[in-house]
Amino acid sequence: MANSPLITLITPAVPGSRAGNRATATRWAGLLRASGYRVSIRLSDESPSGPRPDLLVALHAWRSHGAINAWKQRYPRCPLILVLTGTDVYRFQYSDPAMVYESMDAADALVGLHDCLPENLPERYLDRLHVVHQSAEPLPDKAPGPSARTFDVLVAGHLREEKDSLRAAYAVRDLPRDSRLRVIQLGGAHTEDWAEAAREEMTHNRRYRWLGDQPRWRVRQWMARARVMVISSRMEGGANVVSEACVAGLPVIASDIAGNRGLLGEDYVGYYPVTHTTALRECLLRAERDSVWLERLREQVSRRAPMFRPEAERQALAQVVGQVLDQSR
Structure with missing residues (x-):
């Protein structure tokens, strides 16, 4: 050596x-x-x-x-x-x-x-x-499972412009009362303006929780509890959190940008137009209500897992x- x-x-x-x-x-x-x-x-x-x-x-x-x-x-x-x-x-x-x-x-x-x-x-x-x-490691066998009371949507990454970080929060505003969708956001704010925007969103949006910067073990714990992950970025160089989701078998709903297509594949069915709140809302509601579509997303991310x-x-x-x-x- x-x-x-x-x-x-x-x-x-x-x-x-x-x-x-x-x-x-x-x-x-x-x-x-x-x-x-x-x-x-x-x-x-x-x-x-x-x-x-x-x-x-x-x-x-x-x-x-x-x-x-x-x-x-x-x-x-x-x-x-x-x-x-x-x-x-x-x-x-x-x-x-x-x-x-x-x-x-x-x-x-x-x-x-x-x-x-x-x-x-x-x-x-x-x-x-x-x-x-x-690459990414598999989740522990004893990781906690999803809640039956809520349909948790995970967003993991620093709050900043490139990530279009609050798009998932905007997408769950004014949903039907019977929807169980809830957005859990993990990651530190790049600026105080982003922190203030997240805190303000929480005061008006009961379906949104920002938990701030979290250690990796907590992020992985939330990955086990979530039903789906949103990658809403405007630009990405190849986010490791996508690798984590694929290895965990966690369905992903992703903005249709090169950095996401380059990891999830051109034939992935879980894309929405970047920054398009209505399209993302429709995808989230479909994930909650259409178990066949959600399982298709899970199968597609799981097939990508060996790459990571x-x-x-x-x-x-x-x-x-x-x-x-x-x-x-």
Whole structure:
């Protein structure tokens, strides 16, 4: 192990953060160590130091742009794998293309987290693009089951614009009195405005509960209790919570965007037009009332589950890393 290749993994998310970038960095560090590599995790705003790594893996083209330049300047012959996030592809590629493309040009390989990325990337990058699906562990056998009193809809993720976070809450306003639909929202607010909006929604919408930031074990507990999950995002790079839902056999109702289609498949029947409250409401009511349709969603997500096994993620990641290291020798 002492002579195995050293990988420096760069992330903009600080230790203890529940941000997706930090979760990915921590999980990948474990998977790479299991594949025989030495790994150090560094923050994007840290200055390069220490021994020369054999490989750099940077998460986020835009947020890690300065770090990529700094590490490549100090170690110009060190190969780089760049992991593209949803905001890289669907926001910063258009708002700040110079920084995003400079990071992508510096990379020996690009990694995306879902299968539809080629729809939104310049053709010149596609021959360097690899897909690594984020994995998830099964729920515990003794996890609590759904409540008979309520039909709980889970929304898990930080409250922010990219997630269209309150769309499910809006969708359960003014439902028929006999509906048991209830939205449970987990995740910290990106800004105080989002926190205030969630608190305000709770005062007027008895079917909506925002429980704030929660540890992973609590999120998994709510996944076991929920009847369906909503992924309402405007943009996604390949949300790990979709992997979690598929492995748990939890039906998903998702906005029809590339980041969701790239995980759930083009033939998935649980999509609704992004930001369309009425369409989402209709899907939720159908899930509650149409057991055949709900079971079809469950069968479809369960068929995707093998893509998200930890061993599948480890093998895909090790293949990219091994290829880049071989090419650099």
